[in-house]
Amino acid sequence: MSAQEERAPRKDARINRDRILETARELIEKEPDISLNAIAKAAGVGPGTLYRHFPNREALVLALYQHEIDNLVGLASSLLLRNPPLEAMRLWMERLAKYGRMKRGVANLLHAAITNDIHNSSYSQMVGAIEALLGAVHADASITGADLLLLLGFLWRLPPGPDGKARGERLLAFTLDGLASQA
Amino acid sequence: MSAQEERAPRKDARINRDRILETARELIEKEPDISLNAIAKAAGVGPGTLYRHFPNREALVLALYQHEIDNLVGLASSLLLRNPPLEAMRLWMERLAKYGRMKRGVANLLHAAITNDIHNSSYSQMVGAIEALLGAVHADASITGADLLLLLGFLWRLPPGPDGKARGERLLAFTLDGLASQA
DNA sequence: TGGTCAAGCGGAGAACTCTCCGCATAAGTA
DNA sequence: TACTTATGCGGAGAGTTCTCCGCTTGACCA
Structure with a gap:
């Protein structure tokens, strides 16, 4: 039974996630092998944040x-x-x-x-x-x-x-x- | 035409290559994801040597x-x-x-x-x-x-x-x- | 509005892959 | 044997992936 209640994500988390995706889309388009750190930096977040949202x-x-x-x-x-x-x-x-x-x-x-x-x-x-x-x-x-x-x-x-x-x-x-x- | 004469490899190079292979066989057996640096070290060569013989x-x-x-x-x-x-x-x-x-x-x-x-x-x-x-x-x-x-x-x-x-x-x-x- | 606290953040740093280049040396040459 | 040279060596270090953890902040409650 136990339907575990997934609490909705915090707003800042959602914003960060979207920013990372948007930035990644642009950068990967230009340069498919760009480093994830570079994407994080361009998106204005730390590497930890990127990796929390997308483990790899x-x-x-x-x-x-x-x-x-x-x-x-x-x-x-x-x-x-x-x-x-x-x-x-x-x-x-x-x-x-x-x-x-x-x-x-x-x-x-x-x-x-x-x-x-x-x-x-x-x-x-x-x-x-x-x-x-x-x-x-x-x-x-x-x-x-x-x-x-x-x-x-x-x-x-x-x-x-x-x-x-x-x-x-x-x-x-x-x-x-x-x-x-x-x- | 130009049959480029591949000079035979130096003896020390051959020995190193063999030592790397032998070491790698043992270590990878035990732990498939072992780092190449660790293999080089165990084989008694520098990382550069390993990577010259095997580019990846x-x-x-x-x-x-x-x-x-x-x-x-x-x-x-x-x-x-x-x-x-x-x-x-x-x-x-x-x-x-x-x-x-x-x-x-x-x-x-x-x-x-x-x-x-x-x-x-x-x-x-x-x-x-x-x-x-x-x-x-x-x-x-x-x-x-x-x-x-x-x-x-x-x-x-x-x-x-x-x-x-x-x-x-x-x-x-x-x-x-x-x-x-x-x- | 102020207080509480879990969700989320950032960046230091560990571990790894791979490169570069000055130095050592094996293998030919005389 | 002594000289020459290009083959090969080692390790410092740049760039990357991914983790950990102390600090910050959004969300909810009184």
Whole structure:
């Protein structure tokens, strides 16, 4: 039972958090490898404050891209409304691939979300979206949503450039064929 | 043309390299996250020396496991001699999975070899082994050896424990089904 | 409005990775 | 053997990640 009452955060804490995020967005855009200390300084807070809000670089980047993850998650259900299941799956994966290619940030953050902290909410959202797609394709899949997300990890480890794109497309086609043949 | 004569390394350099490797093998066994400085100190060399021989942690771990990579590469051809292609492929992948599970080192190092340095010899050896297996399964595969190695990356990103093992087995079966249905 | 106290802050500092460069020395040369 | 030189060595130190803890302050209550 014991529903632990999470007291709302203090206002200054919220302000600091927002300032850090805003500053980080600008600085990381310019220079992806900028140090967290430098971000803290630019945001006008101490390093301790930054690290309290975001325990490591990945957590910070994750927060930066939370919005885009939300989009991706929402996309799954809307694709399912308008398309046959396999087609929805294909379209969704292509969008995922696009994120993986464009923003290496999304890439690493998803990997981090997957590996570091299994109770991470972004991770469960993503798994949920995939489960929905997978369930539409066939009710009793041999692999789970989490399995598939892990498998799709290749999308954010592709080398940059047209070569990487081609490899991503081949592997995606391979994966979809596998899913289709199970249906 | 210009075949640049690589002069043989100095004897003391070779000795130091070996001492570092030997020390690293012992220390990393006990404590995987031990600092490179600590390894250098234990090996009786300065940090600079360690970093000259191995530019970063991954390069060092890669050197430690070079022997096991050689084994894996050799295994591919001997499996092909004794088994039908698909079975050889299956057995080889299972061995790969075992390495991935047992030694997280092999894991990360392979990832590093794949992503960082495309001209890395361990990487090309592995791709070669996979090409051989793939070629035996079907002459005109839609995916390349490098593609498949990238796909198999899930093997060294599995969570530890029985849960991870089960997931690995499911994904491996999925992958093999896909390869088989292309044959 | 003043008092209480937990939430939150900042920065000193520990530990680490990796680089740079002056010095030592192994390996060729005469 | 004595000389030369470029290969390799070591460690100081710059830059980074992340932690710890004493101090500050916002939020709630009387």
